[in-house]
Amino acid sequence: MAFDTLITNGIVVTATDTYPADVAISDGKITALGQGLPRENTTRIIDAKGKYVMPGGIDVHTHLDMPFGGTNSADDFETGTRAAAFGGTTTLIDFAIQYKDQSLRTAFDTWMQKASSKATTDYAFHCIITDLPNARLDEMNEMVREGVPSFKLFMAYPGVFMLDDATIFKAMRTAAKIGGMICMHAENGGAIDVIVQQALAEGKTAPKYHALTRPTTAEAEATARAIALAEMAGAPVYIVHLSCNDALEKVREGRDRGLPVYAETCPQYLYLSLDDMDKPGFEGAKYVFTPPLREKWHQEKLWNGLKQDHLQVVSTDHCPFCFKEQKEMGKDDFTKIPNGGPGIEHRMSLIYSGGVGKGRFSVNRFVELVSTTPAKLFGLYPRKGTIAVGSDADLVVFDPDREHTISAKTHHMRVDYSMFEGIKVKGMPDVVMSRGRVLVQGEQFHGKPGQGNFLKRATYTGV
Ligand SMILES: [Zn+2]
Incomplete structure (x- = not known):
């Protein structure tokens, strides 16, 4: 041998x-x-x-080479996968975005082109659906056949990404039939937009107003609604980038009732807080991402959620924009700051340190959160996510x-x-x-x- x-x-x-x-x-x-x-x-x-x-880490939430607000996220599939590898992550699931009037296949082809000649680690895609007339529902099955069985929908960003409840419900019913998974950005975008417009009218334009105009209640409400819609549709639902205790409580309730409800959080919500947005000058823009940072007390609730299996996954939502020139686009208006932060490289070390190092959970639970459960939930297990x-x-x-x-x-x-x-x-x-x-x-x-x-x-x- x-x-x-x-x-x-x-x-x-x-x-x-x-x-x-x-x-x-x-x-x-x-x-x-x-x-x-x-x-x-x-x-x-x-x-x-x-x-x-x-087993190599699996980050199921990244945005490499992604257009947003007139610019592109700063890492492409070469630099992003390299940074991921330095941090111990060997598989990414990125998001292929379908824009209005496009087929889901166009989204898939576009992102394959961004990734295929550049990626240094293995990768897969979720498909972001932003426009779903009835005639396109069958395209979800076509994506499943291509190896893309998960779909991200938005309850936020009206007029850009947001879908109404009827469309979300139809997508969930389709997912239930074809073995699909719905990944949900759960924030009440309609209410948030009203609060944002009021803040701007009052001259509140600094970065921290990005956080102050997106209350935890808006996340909790949408999380509960997503779970209710999924229950009616008989579909599993995966809440992405859960940031606060209010939303965590909704996930826990759903899971306690035996529903196939899952959720991830990200290192930024475990290590950073609203206080970071008070840094001098325009520094707060470094922490403008969605959902926003919360009051510090939420951190321990989220760590506990990871320990108790109310949260199943840690991903990064890696979506980097340089402070110079990119974040600066929103110097006079927080709504023009590109949303996102860099994290792909440090997920494993941050979660190991804060989780295992601080005695919050075992090294086995760590592996489960950063590799095994991501593989199981998203159809990669046991090829990825374990040592066997x-x-x-x-x-x-x-x-x-x-x-x-x-x-x-x-x-x-x-x-x-x-x-x-x-x-x-x-x-x-x-x-x-x-x-x-x-x-x-x-x-x-x-x-x-x-x-x-x-x-x-x-x-x-x-x-
Ligand atoms: Zn994201």
């Missing part, structure tokens, strides 16, 4: 188990697990002594003791600031592999644009 690569002496961690084992890799797959695997004729040996060997014979060799050798201070000076994202500047983490990836290829080793990047594969995903079957 000879292997391409053998990772020796590490502690294998999955969502359920922690045990010492060597991991053998051939032809991009995991081919054996066990102690003392034979080393003869193995091409490469990676010593993981004192380190964890984990036959799974893709997407692996992270993770050093639980390595410390790092996050900074724009050292990060790999193509953006001129960090939302997490100065935050100290403990726990960093040392070696990151995608289908058996070493992408990252220490500070070295060995990946190449176009190496990443598009992943056709299976339909939703429950978790």
